[in-house]
Amino acid sequence: MSTLGELRAAGATYKPVRVELRDNLLAKLRAGEDPWPGLHGLENTVIPQVERAILAGHDIVLLGERGQGKTRLLRTLPLLLDEWTPVLEDSELREHPLHPITDAAKRRIEADGDATPITWLHRSERYSEKLATPDTSVADLIGDVDPMRVAEGRRLGDPETIHYGLIPRSNRGIVAINELPDLAERIQVAMLNVMEEADIQIRGYMLRLPLDVLVVASANPEDYTNRGRIITPLKDRFGAEVRTHYPLELDAEIAVIRQEADLVAQVPDVIMEILARFTRALRESDAVNQRAGVSARFAIAGAETVAAAAQRRAAVRGEDEAVARLVDLEAAVDVLGGKVEFEHGEEGREWEILEYLLRNAVAEAVRGRIRGLDFGPLIEALDGNTFITTGEQVTAREFLEGLPSLSSSLYDDLSNAFDASSDGERAAAIELGVEALYLTRKISKDSGEGETIYG
Template identity: 45%
Template sequence: MTDRPKTLSELRESGYRSLPVKQEMRRNLLAKLRRNEPVFPGILGYDETVFPQIYNAILSQHDMLLLGLRGQGKTRMLRMLTALLDEWQPIVEGSEINDDPLHPLSKYSRDLVAEKGDQTPIAWVHREDRYHEKLATPDVTIADLVGEVDLIKHAEGRHLASEDVMHFGLIPRSHRGIFCMNELPDLSPKIQVGLFNVLEERDVQIRGFSVRLPLDLCLVFSANPEDYTNRGRIVTPLKDRIGSVVRTHYPLSRDLSVKITAENAWTEREEESVSVAVPQFMKEIVEEASMLARTSPHVNHASGVSVRMSIANYENMVSNAERRAVVAGEETTVARLSDLAYIAAGARGKMELTMTEEAGEEDRLVMRLVEEATKNVFDAHFKTKQFRNVVEYFETGKTLEVGDSVSTSTYLELIDQIRGFSRQVEDIAAELAPELEKSSYAPALRASIAELILEGLHTNNRLNKKQSTGTSRYGM
């Protein structure tokens, strides 16, 4: 920062030329595309669907709305748009609205430039400070967004007819930057009307002052399709003024969902904690449950099922395995199906039931989804006839109790009682998770696979199960 221009004359001598913010974003996007640099690092599954629409909107210098259900990364992507701004931008020092030193807008900056001329002091703002965001709520006012008369400034002696008495809102303070309005339909209609001029004419008017501020802005919004399309929730002329509306979506495949959850879930626990491994089939079950919820007739599809449900469920599964191992005195363990016994805690609030569902049905629905997800994953890897020996064991009237209170060593002793089962489990472990089978996780992995097989046989109606929280008893 020490070698950057500090006065207006130094800025002119440096050859600096200011660009409108949308041209700046367009230029930087083209540069990133030429270098094959990711514009939205960490956002998966949108390369062929959402990203091209966003790129086109930026190249077209459009204001933009991201339309999608909750948990689809809308806000995260909007905040990442700052990467398309120049890293540093010069402003008139002390300006509330990031005035361009070469073309000042506010009375403060105009007066300062008129007074000091080439010696006008210059400050530099970082790209992250050029992004402002507001969550639309019914109590948002025009004063919050555009501005208001500041009575404190008036009390200090400034005249009400002077521009000096104005307090700028978030939109003018976003001048030469990006302003984001989250959940646009929740904004009251009269405030939506107040955005008309900002979107089309790029000016604002505060309390009738005859002042026009030709703001340089990139306006972006987010909305839920249910609210966006409902008549009366969003003013139609406002829709007409938004250049591009980009639809987002949930992951299109289970494998992609697994990658997204793995990147976002907190699994790197403290060094003194138990080491927990999660085999691929357990990751698939967690994701399959969320995907089934999105198609379930018992779930309100208009609200969606957030990706955060998978992340929370995954984290709780790891935590249950961690707790189970600590109680059992184990240093390493592998997540297994019984660790999903308390999964409802992570799912509550992440999905909404249809109006026909009774209160309290949410937890039961979650467990049914887990059972169906287990069946789908089991059927993808195995056939029930492979485990005829296991079914025969229970046909003799024997039972087997498993759960998060059963240690790994006890588990292996139990499955040793079933003819040939231990050998089957070892072979499957070497095939499904060879990296874990060759490590200290091997015993816990076999216990996890054995539980998957028992539950898979139950979901395919080969075994019966009596269940209480955290414990399952298999039999005929």
Template identity: 45%
Template sequence: MDTQNIKTLGELKKSGYQSMSIKDEVRKNLIQHLKDQTDPFPGILGYEDTVIPDTERALLSRHNILFLGLRGQAKTRIARQMTHLLDEYIPIVEGSEINDDPLAPMSKYAIDLIAEKGDETPIRWLHSSERYGEKLATPDVSVADLIGDIDPIKAANLKISFSDEKAIHYGIIPRSNRSIFVINELPDLQARIQVSLFNILQEGDIQIRGFKLRMPLDILFIFTANPEDYTNRGSIVTPLKDRIESQILTHYPLKLETSLAITEQEAKILPEQSEVVEVADVLKRIVEQLAFEARNNEYVDRKSGVSARLTIAALENLVSTAERRAILNNENHTQVWISDLVGIIPAITGKIELVYEGEQEGPYQVALNLLSKAIRTCFTQYFPDPETVKKRKNSGKPSVANEQNNNNPYKLITAWFDAGNSLDIPDNCSDKDRIALLYQVDGLYGLVKKTFPHASEMITALFMEFVLHGLSSYSLISKKALSGGTHFNDVVGGIIGLNLDDFDNGDPDFDNM
């Protein structure tokens, strides 16, 4: 249908246009997506077998929906993408505040206009992008905000009585007629305000300051909320919950690969940053593993959740940390090093809620512990498990692997530290200086080259640093994060401690700290 040429109600009738409720419209377009096997929710990852099928079933049933889940689980994003299931344009009565259907007007304005002009009533075509309304529920939201109220200024301007229906100022919900309307964080809405939604959801009528308006609003309602037991801010009143036909539970990514894809998709890395900074896959995996560790950590409030925004912000911080170092060292190109992970601490501390024990430990220390656990978990995906080495060492029993000189692949490295050697790596040292420092450790290059024989020089050096951090997470060597750098030592030396005054000993490698 060429909507550009249809300007009046009469022309609309002649075109044979048939009105359709928004839920039928969404159902029709979703069916077409399913037949064509196209994705109605592009960019939503990890929900292919869970949330998306549930959502499609609800929409086919023409249900209002409640998405129930912890923060950062794409609840609002799914709702916003439902506009893809709307027709591109629908006709409305020109000037109508509530998007009146020209073939089935509801407001007094539209009814009176059609009665006056008949088939010459002007119409306007409303684009699908205009058919979406959203309101964040806060304690100060009023019934007038959502439903409407008498507008004394309008009454004065029109010189009409407050009893005249034209004096009504419609709230955001009536103005979203024939649209998708989303209320985020529904439990934060006061109970008495939630009650005002009962009739809209069930009977379809609204009442404004004594006006009994029979207005069967045509709205697809989407609500989002955290599980009731997980929040102390409020809850969804039972009768309202009963009127929402489908409740869909969302979740965090079940697999690390999915989490990686989400972060890669959502992180805002500038092209100029990508030209300067290279991020190896191992660093991306450590960042994602950190979120998985946080969601199961005893110091983190699991009921509050750990948003996917943590890993997104962490990756952005990680790239910026390497970019800053490159700028300070006047380098045109660099890669993210393991020690750059210290730069993501601010992205962690602001996005995790701690239980009492975690508050006692301190957010910074909890973040460091999570980072250490993430490194520990990822380390065994690239190198032999140091825990197995420790068990063999403690048992004192020879093995076939020992006879093949494979029993302890870390022996030369730990022996170098046990001999009294230590390694200080400043956070901001240049790539060239960092590589030179790493090559000082006996056995480090040989282990990495044996495990990854085809790795480039930079990736080999990265894995050399990874080995040091990995061994420290398994307590085979000691690591101390000091102001401006990292100190590696043998375990005994780490227990005895390090004199902070000795950290900057005049070595030129520390000039950029």
């Protein structure tokens, strides 16, 4: 269909954005589909609140610390829009052919009738996102007088001299504003009428444009005091204020890391679990500034760094397969420390805290897997003259060949406990078993200059 007449003949009707979102959400829920793909750990807390807000037709503001999936949640909203929607061709505000809102569009339809041309807009084009910054202006969000249009001969009082901003141009769609408190208060004031009364006031103009737009926003709770605040009248305009959180369950934390990390090498499940446990321990530590939070990006960056370390070793030492091991995880902590904000008074103890929490994470992840295994033969083999050497430049084959010979099947048992099959996976599993002996003070460990010796 390419004309208004064809659209009418097909029986099309105009449906506001909020009704469109509501109908599509209800359809997915009734069909048992997941309306929020890729969101883990929020199913029983945040998601139901967001769904109730959509069904109620409310504008939404998400409050939560960094790295809690606020932006990802906002970017999932367009999936609830119709895949395609008709718009008037060349309409600056993407007006629906059956519901024009500007005088220019109404005159055009009156003149051309059923021959008025239309185009189709994909739902991906109906989502606009703006990162709020202190230099954002009213013109950016709402609009301003365009001097070029005035110079063309239009009267200064002509509404067509206005160049519309992001919110009016998001008509028939969703506009998301990230870090809303960073907007200057006078800019927030300019949003009030757009959200409630559908007025656009620009330099003395007042246009009654019934904009069809859903406004959503995100903010960090500490921003109310550190960088800015959401003014009370604007908070009142948002029908729903939803608090987000980090994943409550370990499995959800691991799922987020697996989903978001771009890995260049194989990272075994146990290494992922250690990273997840390490991240969660940082969030619970009194030494870490919990107002700033420990972002999910910390664990994601950790997984990517661990994989990169494994790939680098494989490239330098000629390994056929790059598999991450514990030594790579320890090296990754060196570059991750800067992503954590510590409390005042912890100066000088940052690396000590990180290493302590990492050791605990390793112990928790390994404990259940090696329970019942007999490490006695290995402890006896490390008699003071025999050592196990590993390090970030020690290949999996070199590590395995350097292990002391045992009369028991301990090495195979460790491999089975960690579902290891290849040399890289076996080396990672046995290395973790040896580290567990050190953590339980059965053997000693000496680390330095990229090399670790157990004995």
